[in-house]
Amino acid sequence: MVYSVKVTSYLGEEIVLDLMNPWKNGLAITDIEGIGVVKATINYTENASGDGGRYNSSRIGTRNIVFTIRPLSIGFQTVEDSRQLLYRYFHIKQLVTLDFTTERRHARITGYVEDNDPNIFSDEESVQISIICADPYFYDLKDGGETEVSFSGTEALFEFPFENNSTSSDLIEFGEITFRREQLIQYNGSAEVGFVIRIHASGEAKMITIYNIDTRESMRVDTDRFAQIAGSEIQNGDEIVISTIIGQKSVILIRDGKEWNILNSLDKDSSWLKLKSGTNRLAYICDEGAEYLDFTLTYKTAFEGL
Numbered sequence: 001m002v003y004s005v006k007v008t009s010y011l012g013e014e015i016v017l018d019l020m021n022p023w024k025n026g027l028a029i030t031d032i033e034g035i036g037v038v039k040a041t042i043n044y045t046e047n048a049s050g051d052g053g054r055y056n057s058s059r060i061g062t063r064n065i066v067f068t069i070r071p072l073s074i075g076f077q078t079v080e081d082s083r084q085l086l087y088r089y090f091h092i093k094q095l096v097t098l099d100f101t102t103e104r105r106h107a108r109i110t111g112y113v114e115d116n117d118p119n120i121f122s123d124e125e126s127v128q129i130s131i132i133c134a135d136p137y138f139y140d141l142k143d144g145g146e147t148e149v150s151f152s153g154t155e156a157l158f159e160f161p162f163e164n165n166s167t168s169s170d171l172i173e174f175g176e177i178t179f180r181r182e183q184l185i186q187y188n189g190s191a192e193v194g195f196v197i198r199i200h201a202s203g204e205a206k207m208i209t210i211y212n213i214d215t216r217e218s219m220r221v222d223t224d225r226f227a228q229i230a231g232s233e234i235q236n237g238d239e240i241v242i243s244t245i246i247g248q249k250s251v252i253l254i255r256d257g258k259e260w261n262i263l264n265s266l267d268k269d270s271s272w273l274k275l276k277s278g279t280n281r282l283a284y285i286c287d288e289g290a291e292y293l294d295f296t297l298t299y300k301t302a303f304e305g306l
Helices: 078-090 225-229
Strands: 002-008 014-017 029-034 040-045 053-060 064-073 093-102 106-119 126-133 139-141 147-151 152-155 175-179 183-187 196-200 206-212 218-223 238-244 249-253 258-261 278-288 293-297
Touching: 002 029, 002 225, 014 029, 064 078, 064 106, 064 225, 078 126, 147 183, 183 293, 206 225, 218 238, 225 249, 278 293
Parallel strands: none
Antiparallel strands: 002 014, 002 093, 029 064, 040 053, 064 126, 093 106, 106 126, 106 139, 147 293, 152 175, 183 278, 196 238, 196 293, 206 218, 206 278, 238 249, 249 258
């Protein structure tokens, strides 16, 4: 059940449409279409001499969300005043952000307003608003919307406040350096997602490979090509940022405050890794210098529908 929808216009203005209490702002949502799973397009080739066909590929298109909203007369706010609010927050052809709160989820989607069409001369005036979402998935807003996983680094061992009762011995460990070259990620979304992985180097490293243990897919940074592009091999202080998110795929080197496009350092046989629903086992290996690398992976949880 949908409880409310927070609408944020491209100007940053916000309004919450409460389905339980439409009298709060004079806008009653009577119907929402397009918040289920988007239909997939399956591409296949017919068998020339037999039954059936051969699967080629599949994809999900854009999402079309359609609101039917009834403007209400409340206090000093007339039906027309309520309708004008919809023009204010749903600007035609502009970006709008929708935050849905349901019984079990709090998720966000963005799209462009295709139509804002009122039925002014009806006995019960209503407005239909159509929004086209290029990215068809809803993204979880829990815990700020992003999950961060570290492959290696300092593991915290205590919380403040603390007391060390000895003046001669170190009784409290502030942290422990751990090097986990394999990480188990429990992804709770229903749609596959890309991620951003940051590799921080504290020394020289060669031939970095990130791979999915279960699917055997991998991404390999060829450090010989890296050196040709950047002018030297990986060195202390370098940060490599890899994005496998659709529409944002990139490989960037950050060195001395400058960014370099090092996409060509990616091996030609590399796959753009994704997280699948359930358990994902990711790991990395290097020909040399694995102990000098610190990996941090961030991702958003995506849902196929509410």
